[in-house]
Amino acid sequence: MWYRSASFILDRQHQQQNDTVTNPDSRPLSPSSSAMATENPNPSISMYYQTRAAHHGVVTSDWLAQAQAAVGGNSDDAVSDNCVSGGDEECKGFSVVDEFNNWRKQPDLAEAVAAIRALASVIRSSQATTMMELEIELKKASDSLKSWDTTSISLTAGCDLFMRYVTRTSALEYEDFNSAKSRLLERAEKFGEISYKARRIIAMLSQDFIFDGCTILVHGFSRVVLEVLRTAAQNKKLFRVFCTEGRPDRTGLRLSNELAKLDVPVKLLIDSAVAYSMDEVDMVFVGADGVVESGGIINMMGTYQIALVAKSMNKPVYVAAESYKFARLYPLDQKDMVPALRPIDFGVPIPSKVEVETSARDYTPPQYLTLLFTDLGVLTPSVVSDELIQLYL
Template identity: 35%
Template sequence: MSTATRLQTSPIETMRRREQFDIYSAYRRILGNEKISTPLAAILALTELIEKSNAGTMFELVQALKEGAEVLRKWFTNSISVNAGCELFIAFVTLFPHESADFKDLKIELAEQGRQYVNEAMSYREKIAKLALGFIKDGSVILTHSYSRVVMQALLLAHKQKRISVYVTEARPRGSGIRTHDELTAAGIPCTVVLDSAVAYVMDKVDLVLVGSEAVVESGGLINAVGSNQMAIIAKAANTPVYAMAESYKFHRLFPLSQYDLPTHTPDIHSFPRLRTRPTDSTNVRPSVLQSQVDLSSKQRLPSSTSAHTVSSSEYAMSPEQIRLNPEVDYTRPDLISLVFSDVGILTPEGVSQYLVGMFAG
């Protein structure tokens, strides 16, 4: 076969090879293990891609990994955690010393190294929990946000040795804080759910804030479930320390300067809808207010012990479209974070930047 013919058929062969391995299905299957986080699931999916790949050179292999990572990203509106895992593994493959005489042996070794890293990384949460233990005093009142497995492990470990109480935000719209509340309560830890809008109200009772992370970026800032930023701002105003907890595989080479620099931000988020028609001049009352008056007038008068806004609150629940126009994550500046607890040690936000430079420089 001539060189020209090989060049013409190689794209078709490459397409066939991709069709043979569905990286997203592999990712979803791996993520079925509750203990495996999103970045680690992405790494394991890429190791399977290496094993299934027919790449004959390092260039082809790295290209296949980048394409596989891109396929994973396209499945998510929030792909930050997936990006972190994919970039870490691709950097590892690129910098790995190529000593094997046979490229097939090298691919086997790379896949084994990927699995070995994931197995080791499964112990990172325990390491982080032990590091945080010294910062949680007996009788501490802790505020946390949403649901984080590493924060949960730290709280459960602290409960075995000290008396603690926990406030957790509801974390709308998914209500992930309810899961935190249920698991802590089942473990015997006093826990109360607070509204996301009541963080400032409860902050004066809090000794420290513990939050997990989707990613810790090059600036030392934090990307986490939306609401983390406002919590950190309020904590800073109240002189309450904010401790972030993050496994090192969540350290991500991003440098956002504001919320709108996040890869998850789209023009639709918090955009104003176009009004199709103007209100008629027959009424100067806003439609929502007018509708509520009509609804209340058509009902029986409520007992004095029952508040009207509680009974009719379902009428004002956010629609799926309104929820879609809100962000899933937000960015917390490094100056609002006291320390980052990680498996590589207790770091300042500046220390995270230095570690990231070293990690990706090989």
């Protein structure tokens, strides 16, 4: 465990002293980070979790100001920065990343849908005349998208899925270039529909598992989980929901608001009260930012400990996730992922000598999960790798 060794900590302290205040690059290793033209200007803050917080979080205004200060007001810079840096490869008046960020601002649009819409706009504005050219162009665009926000798993998975479709679909083989192009565009447009349909399917599949009188623990805010609970409420099921607060962006508050609107009895817990209330809970329901090849999930910080507590008390942990979140990753442990960091508000000023764990997500290994509800059906964790191998091999 090199990152826990004393020399590593010393190195890091040394590095942090050298860093400028405005851009505290705490990534331990960032080789050639400035080499990419469309590199995220501020890699220390996860764009993905910032967006989530903006959409689903309940944040106070002074916290926002703090976060803004921490980011260094880069949201305005980023756009101009991009266009300037994209200049050497002829700035066509638009960039994938901008397009993606525009789509991403819509709160109801899933991340992968935004990615695929962005890639569709690449096809639309493409000057390519052959399939090969288009493929290369798309590859470039998806690579720049992926490197723009390495922390977003569904962005990566969405890009991979679409690229896989473009390169390997047999249906495109017989057609001439223009109709193939329009078919691709049509599919990309419909992906939003697919995503919505997936949520409906998941909600239908999970209904059997929610029985009258049960208590469900949910963590953070997840659109799929909300859809599941909403469908259950519409089906006149009687159940109770425990919502964790979901620090630091407090996405759990948002979920409890939504559930209260549906007249579902809700109880809010602080994140540390999970073990305390686990004996009352019948099942744990979580969403996922990404489902990895081992069948485990990557989700908002705190999911792992909830799963551990649930396992030790023999409660089932159900994951609701759309299949386009399946990602070709195989994290070996918690630190084996691109760090996704975000600012955390502690309410009081933290002395500079105190280190703060700002990671936004954790990895829950498959042995702690009971079942995954996806639009491909109810799956055990081991099925996930099978699906991924079928697709990408």
